Amino acid sequence: MSIDFGKALSARETNIPGLILLDLPVHGDSRGWFKENWQREKMTASAVDLPDFGPVQNNISFNDAVGTTRGIHAEPWDKYVSVATGRIFGAWVDLREGDSFGAVFTAELDPSTAIFVPRGVGNSYQTLEADTAYTYLVNDHWSPDATYTFLNLADETAAIEWPIPLAQVEISAKDKDHPRLADVVPMPPKKILVTGANGQLGRALREEFGEHPWIEYTTRSELDLTSPDLDTARRWRDYGAIVNAAAYTKVDAAETPEGRTEAWAANVTAVAALARIATANGLTLVHVSSDYVFDGTKSEAYGTDDALSPLGVYGQTKAAGDAIVRTVPRHFVLRTSWVIGDGNNFVRTMASLAGRGIDPRVVDDQVGRLTFTSDIARAIRVVLDEDVPVGVYNVTGQGEPASWFDIARRVFELSGHDPARVTGVSTDEYFAGATAPVAPRPRNSVLDPTGTIAVGIPLGDADARLRDYLDHA
Missing domain, CATH: 3.40.50.720 (NAD(P)-binding Rossmann-like Domain)
Incomplete structure (x- = not known):
């Protein structure tokens, strides 16, 4: 696994409002590497200006096989996603009501990058290296009463260029059956x-x-x-x-x-x-x-x-x-x-x-x-x-x-x-x-x-x- 060491902490705006890609400083030597995965004071300062979103839960997703692909899910909470080990391809689609509905952004994430995903933006991840683990902080607890929105991974309008074709990867049957963009019910505002x-x-x-x-x-x-x-x-x-x-x-x-x-x-x-x-x-x-x-x-x-x-x-x-x-x-x-x-x-x-x-x-x-x-x-x-x-x-x-x-x-x-x-x-x-x-x-x-x-x-x-x-x- 190749990690980009020595980057300064910085944020990059994307074409989806509120979706922010971050570069994280990773410090390495012969023993391995270390990074501050989430540092509230630095990340909410004006130089980075990440929302102070108040996470209440930390989840970890481990994928042992290359090509494991998670469906495009938009949740009613904010999410901060980073890689602990390995590498993933991420695809994000704006599924909120508004002018940016349907906008798509893609990027590869390794331990030196992270992304802030605002409420209502669909997110999906495809594993590019074996034994990949990524972690995400969320600012609400899962609830069966919450409102979720989904998009089909193969939607022709979004036209996501997956590094590994969907026909060759592991996808759940449920994720295969999600609606096309024309049939998606947008996530309403809070x-x-x-x-x-x-x-x-x-x-x-x-x-x-x-x-x-x-x-x-x-x-x-x-x-x-x-x-x-x-x-x-x-x-x-x-x-x-x-x-x-x-x-x-x-x-x-x-x-x-x-x-x-x-x-x-x-x-x-x-x-x-x-x-x-x-x-x-x-x-x-x-x-x-x-x-x-x-x-x-x-x-x-x-x-x-x-x-x-x-x-x-x-x-x-x-x-x-x-x-x-x-x-x-x-x-x-x-x-x-x-x-x-x-x-x-x-x-x-x-x-x-x-x-x-x-x-x-x-x-x-x-x-x-x-x-x-x-x-x-x-x-x-x-x-x-x-x-x-x-x-x-x-x-x-x-x-x-x-x-x-x-x-x-x-x-x-x-x-x-x-x-x-x-x-x-x-x-x-x-x-x-x-x-x-x-x-x-x-x-x-x-x-x-x-x-x-x-x-x-x-x-x-x-x-x-x-x-x-x-x-x-």
């Missing part, structure tokens, strides 16, 4: 779970992502996030991301004993469960947060690095949820403010009052920006689909900050009514004489979106969105 599907943001996410078998929209009645059985409620390894659009948002009711319990359950206990599942299964967790994590005393816009300082119970639970989500390796905390979408909200209330001839009193000492759920949903799609660094982002409408009083007058104006009908009052005046508990509100809810714009997350202009919203209300 699933996305959207919680809070019936809320304002949940409905916007349904509009943004559409209806697909790989997107699951769920409500509290369908999936209890506080259930002790949540860890086994799904085969979580089949999911790639969780978008947490569920939350307890009744800020005043949260100040009551019953509301406090519900707020902590929904905004903290449930979030902790999702964070645990995301961490254990390597999922991306997208969590929507709030301006209420700040006390509103800052004279400038709040950045993503400002210390949390919530005033009331609702804000405290959202701040606790933020801290928990940030422990997940792949997390996005999207902080937003003054959310407007499909449902009961401030803008619809003001438009209704204007049309019914009612002149409202509206607080004028709370300042922020409206954020429309369509923009939040679009931001979520970008962080899931694009190469956005994990972290915290402010997702809020752009434009000049305004008070609730200013926005109410603007709604009256855009609705064709006299904005002078709206009277401004302080927060203290507005809630004076209230008989039910009232949550403290941050006076400054302005969030700085500079970092969000810098990474390419799109944000809409608040006033333009308000015009369009009222036109279609």
Whole structure:
């Protein structure tokens, strides 16, 4: 067996997205040779940039005869394949949904090479030397409930040039009977779970992502996030991301004993469960947060690095949820403010009052920006689909900050009514004489979106969105 000694650790892209061929340093002398077969720190560093795929199992395949050929199998997990001794010919075919479906890559592997095979890419190996053994790390345990995809070794479309003709090699009867490419059911993308599907943001996410078998929209009645059985409620390894659009948002009711319990359950206990599942299964967790994590005393816009300082119970639970989500390796905390979408909200209330001839009193000492759920949903799609660094982002409408009083007058104006009908009052005046508990509100809810714009997350202009919203209300 000839081994290429002394190569530097490096990675080579292939024509199949995510399929990465690696050169491994092998050190040899009269006693034999040694190599670092898998070295997480080096291989996930920027020079190689292999995905940190979190292997959980190591398998070894030994083939004593030249020509032993394994079928083209695409599994629902990532795989890192290398040779321990001998030499193999490898053939990989992209069997995932998408533009690269059917793309083929082939290469010979010896102990100085390895390959990273992403989920859904079919892989097959033909033994070129006697007593060959190759090893592969996988990031999931085998399951009979998992989804697999197969391709016939002799498929004419793939047209793989096997070094040893298939008529002369050892192949299992099962592998001979796999379908041709035209009959292959592509491997679907990993699933996305959207919680809070019936809320304002949940409905916007349904509009943004559409209806697909790989997107699951769920409500509290369908999936209890506080259930002790949540860890086994799904085969979580089949999911790639969780978008947490569920939350307890009744800020005043949260100040009551019953509301406090519900707020902590929904905004903290449930979030902790999702964070645990995301961490254990390597999922991306997208969590929507709030301006209420700040006390509103800052004279400038709040950045993503400002210390949390919530005033009331609702804000405290959202701040606790933020801290928990940030422990997940792949997390996005999207902080937003003054959310407007499909449902009961401030803008619809003001438009209704204007049309019914009612002149409202509206607080004028709370300042922020409206954020429309369509923009939040679009931001979520970008962080899931694009190469956005994990972290915290402010997702809020752009434009000049305004008070609730200013926005109410603007709604009256855009609705064709006299904005002078709206009277401004302080927060203290507005809630004076209230008989039910009232949550403290941050006076400054302005969030700085500079970092969000810098990474390419799109944000809409608040006033333009308000015009369009009222036109279609």
